[in-house]
Amino acid sequence: MSLGAGVRLLVGKVGLDGHDRGAKIIARALRDAGFEVIYTGLHQTPEMVVATALQEDVDGIGLSILSGAHMTLFPKIVRLLKEQKRDDVVLFGGGIIPDEDAPQLLAAGVRAIFTPGTTTQQVIDWVRGNVVPKRR
């Protein structure tokens, strides 16, 4: 049984940002590490991401945002998860996010922010330590 067994993750691209190189690399690295990974594809609204997350009953959501809209889109997903009483779903993300914006996002309920230069192994290790599978 692989180390990631049982953890289901959604990797998502929200907004109009089409830069999906990072999202696809992370999705594939997480899958190769043994997690179950669903990739949303591009141009999702926060509502669509949350609906998919609930429908697929995932344990964590990883969002990739390179457009500069992170201060709008992350908090909106946190809010939508709370409204659905599903803030047990672990939200993390990455992209072009200035260091000074990270504390505000973490305070809003995003559990980790990975910026350029992060290795795929660092993300895998973090997910192993922080996302636990729900009993299904």
Added chain:
Amino acid sequence: MSGKDGKAAVRPGARQAWEEKVLGKALDQKPDRTASFTTVSDLPIGRLYTAEDLEGWEASDRLGMPGEPPFTRGVHPTMYRARLWTMRQFAGFGSAEDTNRRFQYLLEHGQTGLSVAFDLPTLMGRDSDDALAEGEVGREGVAIDTLADMEILFQGIPLSQVSTSTTINAPAVILLAMYLAVAEKQGVSFDILEGTIQNDILKEYIAQKEWIYPPGPSLRLITDMIAFCAAKVPKWNTISISGYHIREAGSTAVQELAFTLADGLAYVQAGVDRGLPVDAFAPRLSFFFNSHIDLFEEVAKLRAARRMWCRFLQDRFGAKNPRSWMLRTHVQTAGCSLTAQQPVNNVVRVTLQALAATLGGTQSLHTNSLDETLALPSEDSVRIALRTQQIIAEESGVTNTIDPLGGSYFVESLTDRMEEEALQYIRTIEDMGGMVAAIERGFPQREIAEAAYRYQRQLDNGEKTLVGVNKYTEGNGPPPALLRIDPGVEPAQLERLRRVRGERDQGRHARALQALEAAARSDDNVVPHVLESVRAYASVQEIADTLKNVFGAYREGAVSL
């Protein structure tokens, strides 16, 4: 080469003798640092290149002279001795007023052409008040909803005197029409306007992912623009066939070369299928390549691209006008090669990349700013980027002679090798039925994702080096002062859009959009109808949606990981 026919002679077996007598001993004492040497794209590079690597290589066939086919040495007979490349920094952020101020700043500092970056909603054909635009207005580029915004963007900039590049693809026809409408208001006639519209939708499906319509109708819009400009805006470059985004998405240099030229072949074929003579539009096709960190690979790529394009246009399309054979290109240094760590190091990376572009004979160049992995560039960092070009152009001496690396055993071998590998890809794509069919099968997308993943793994395991990221790391110093987009931009833009919608001539607006829809349903050229719609202050999304009613929307197929 054996010296027959008076070609450069080398003693046969000289290399073998050196390897046996000299090299072997040296390696015994000091072995190579690593088992294999490869480019950043993983192309293996030999220890030494000699005349033996160019066996059968004929300069008259492979190089020609500058300004002559196959243009390996450059498209102009004079190159940078007569005229330097155009220094063109891509800029756009916030409101039209903000970007207009940046344009004025760049022109004052010696920039020679403009290049407009639009925000994501504009790139996707959506207005600032669309639900998906929330948080994105003016973030990554300038927000343009109607002609009113475009008028402000070019206020005080005489369109008769600048050349303007616009990075816009899916809604290109709308933004081209807006530029033309601004020219009309300035009293500038279309036939003297100079500039480029990116208008390369195929690479959107492949890499950049900003699409609206499916490939068929998108190509029809492009051929409408080609036909319109050939007749009315003759100095406008109607497509900038772009490898840049393909490379940024993670492709290798060979993939960038192959997929870009394959896209170009698809556009030429679409024009010919439309009934246009190839020489009526091919001279206005231009290119846009990336310049990554591996200097010789980039030089070889640009040289190979020119030679390949020339032969395709001559042999496949029977073009007779030498301008149709010329691959003229803009180059931008590789954003994806820059690091958030120790950002000042990026100035050095950009310098090497800009040097590669100029050694490769580019016509125009954008140098990235050191802070681009963190945010849009600040005024200070964009000035350093521009100064980098000026130092290369006016201090380094590389502009003194044409194609300085021509004839190098290594560079010529690498140029040939990249051409061969790219031709293999192009043959594979043609076996699938051409680029549109290959895209629908996800072929280029998959090849790029594979290469991106391989490179990331090589970085993760230290096989490839990125200084400051996986080697020579240090704690992050103080972050540079970043450009911040004024949070007031979005509400102000929404207010302006609301006002324009309220004040415009509603009858003219409705008639223009109706006529546009009718033209889209027929075989008529849509460009004059888009132009009338923007004159009537129809918004980007109103026009894009009118066309979507007819053309439908593109949906990406399942993405395999």
